[in-house]
Amino acid sequence: MKVFEATTLGGLELKNRIIMAPMTRSRAIDNIPNNLMKEYYSQRSSAGLILSEATAVSPNGTGYPRIPGAYTDEQIAGWKNIAKGIHNKGGKIFVQLFHTGRVSALLNLPKGAETIAPSVVPLREMEMYTDEEGMQPHDIPREMTLDDIEQVQQEYVTASIKLIEAGIDGIEVHAANGYLLEQFLDPKTNLRSDHYGGDYKKRARFVLQTTQKVVQAIGADKTGIRFSPYGVVNGMTGDYADIVELYTYLANELSKLNLAYIHIADQRSAMSAPEFATDIWKTIGDNFIGPMIGGGNVDSAMKAEKLLNDGYDLVYIGRPFIANPNLIEKLKKQKELVPFDPDLLYSPGPRGYTDWEN
Helix, strand or coil, X not given: CHHHCCEEECCEEECCCEEECCCCCCCCHHHCCXXXXXXXXXXXXXXXXXXXXXXXXXXXXXXXXXXXXXXXXXXXXXXXXXXXXXXXXXXXXXXXXXXXXXXXXXXXXXXXXXXXXXXXXXXXXXXXXXXXXXXXXXXXXXXXXXXXXXXXXXXXXXXXXXXHHCCCCEEEEEECCCXXXXXXXXXXXXXCCCCCCCCHHHHCHHHHHHHHHHHHHHCHHHEEEEECCCCCHHHCCCCCCCHHHHHHHHXXXXXXXXXXXXXXXXXXXXXXXXXXXXXXHHHHHHHCCCCEEEECCCCCHHHHHHXXXXXXXXXXXXXXXXXXXXXXXXXXXXXXXXXXXXXXXXXXXXXXXXXXXX
């Protein structure tokens, strides 16, 4: 089957076409990648490429409890250790970098940090978990100044450079799932009247500038990006008048950067998003010169193969990897998959994380 064949991504040799999707697991105590995380990722090194869980570029962008960062020397040392463990088992890893923007609670932020966003549009539709006081309302964000915008872009650049120097194979710019970069794209959360808000080209400016700066710093072959068009996670609109024009424009502009890939997150199964109103991933693919990563509800080699036959170049698989670290072998042999325990998805410690015996 094509899904198990070796391929290349940028200048990287992949042993198969299956990507381990980025999944928040909240095991980074004090936001520092640790040996438990090294064991977790190393266990899953048979994937063609691992995309790490979302990793904060700054204290302001941390948002959640126990997520890893890439803005201190100790955090970078932790990622270096993780990369070494994966490479020792023949695997490859891109770290997914993000800033949570308005998706944040003050109790989850390091001391002195604050919640910032494109506009003062708080996330009212849901609450945020904190270790100290359980579920809490999201913070009311401060609208970013032009200096804030430039600073955040530099945070992406600095984190990217340090991670590559630490041995990470590449970076995925997270512009999906309702976090800061998508907050700039969505007219519901971007009410700005300057050249970062308004029509779709202006709303795309922050994403394109940030990605371009990362490419200039580490190389296009080491840079990918993730989108979630029609997604509703974290209070996103899901659909708006110029969504097709927006993503067509993004795809065309990103083609000029020769990115390693565009990754389309499908929220319809795992995150209860509605059906796509258009074939948006095909629109993006038709306008992007480069590999496309797709997935969603993939739990068999046949489903993965179908996505490749439909036009994707690589297929991401998420939750089946949680309880099946040897997922690739199981898919090849059509073995039954072990279900994961949803109560242990975000809990600290090895239970439901590295303690699988299968």
